[in-house]
Amino acid sequence: MSLEFVLATHNAHKVGEFQRIIGQRMPQAVVVPYDGPEPVEDGVTFAANALIKARAAAAHTGRIALADDSGIVVDVLGEAPGILSARWAGHGAGDEANRRLLLDQLSDIARPNRGAEFRCTIALVVPESLLPGGSEFVAEGRWRGTVAYEPRGSHGFGYDPIFEPDGLEITAAELLPEQKNAQSHRALAFVELLPELERIAELVGPASA
Template sequence: MSEAGALRQAQGPGRRQVVLATHNPHKVEEFRGIVAAARPDLEVVGYDGPEPVEDGVTFAENALIKARAAAAHTRLPALADDSGIAVDVLGGSPGVFSAYWAGHAKDAAANVALLLDQLSDIHDPHRVAQFVSTIALVAPGGAEHVVEGRWPGRLAHAPSGAGGFGYDPVFIPDGQDRTVAEWAPEEKNAHSHRARAFRALVPLLEAL
């Protein structure tokens, strides 16, 4: 039985469920922490269905592609996040190509290494960057909403910290001197770009 099916049996009739359209276990864990803090009545269900081709050229387009596919497959309201890091001196890149910056292997360490190499001669005042998260909510009936969260900061010169994932080891939020990979998960979940986007989404969840 799929996780979605198992949860339908395990949860009571009054429990609301929403499927998170990702096969990334790190994102599932992070979203469950964010949602638990903001909407404890909402259960985030993991997605085990087919992955659509993400051929959008914006975060919003890719988020909607994933959420529509998950809603159609599970018949549950679906959340999908498309996110990445945008570096000012690179014109907003890697952006939607963040996961593939060093190639289609989606190698996070290689992505970070390439980005740091590209910025090797860039001094601190010009290492401005921001994490961007766009979350799409799609209901089985067809209603759609899109929100965005941005987390400003700068890039470190070398990775630091063992937590988080993706570009967390080289991203230092504004007002901080530690990379996100040095933060506790609860701390990240309270301040991240995904948390900011989800807070904007909370009022829209009432329609579920």
């Protein structure tokens, strides 16, 4: 019997990536997209925003909820864009505009100073209706690399085409999905989350998860 977890996002790319990452480690798990209202993400950290989204999804659906908040942090920019990564070029600007603005801001910065990392925080929230007292857990993953000079690759999304992971000479968007999902910030966060996810799944059972 499958285990279902609602993923608090309307981003189809994230739903697919989560399903692949979870499926590799918990074959019985199914990621269900969230169809409820989006909460105001007014936290000032990745963890705070992930919890805001997971709590909202758990409350709306009455199911175990997962949510991630992630982005790119650039050393020379004082860890910006950070939590503003998705709207760096303005609300609704989109991935291409965000990448273009970041590259423009780094246009005069030489490679030794283009260090950056992807960060992902995943929040797990279990409502009290499924587990007395409820439960919350937060996991984090970090993927170090360098900001490229121009976009390359057609896989991935967001800042993947301009992020070169440490030890590689290609961008995250040039990696095959299975390669990315073995080493990405989201995969690393999930590795930390997995024991808690398995514990909760045993407590609430397949019918409720």
